[in-house]
Amino acid sequence: MAHVELLGRLRSDRVLRLPRPPRRRGTTSRPPRHGLEFALTKAATWPEPAHTTSTMTSRYGLASAQAWDRLHPRLTHRGVVAGATAPMQVPRRGAVMRADCGA
Incomplete structure (x- = not known):
């Protein structure tokens, strides 16, 4: 069985990074x-x-979802990484899913 981690929400001002181009x-x-x-x-x-x-749902109308994968967080000088003295792990890659329901 595959290992799965699920994150419920992200801050709206969060910035992630796409994988580097070849x-x-x-x-x-x-x-x-x-x-x-x-x-x-x-x-x-x-x-x-x-x-x-x-x-199409009977309760919410059109429900749609979009997903992007292989995103990782942008590390900044303001985060927990600022005072880190031990070697850091590579940021984990994950997926972002956006769900939208019609009015």
Whole structure:
């Protein structure tokens, strides 16, 4: 059986990072450490969802869900990491799911 962790909510101002893009052939510079930002408050930063589904419900009308995977948190100087002296673990990757019900 697969190990599953479920997170119920995220702060609306949370910023996550997408996976870094594949390295381009012929480049000699250092590859990027992270991909683009995924800001929960800015829908323009969201790429196409990896999975999308919708269904009609008798109680709420159209219910739809979108999911993005392989996102990881953006580490900042303000978090718990600021005073860390021990080696840090690599941030865990996870999925973000957005559910929406019609009025």
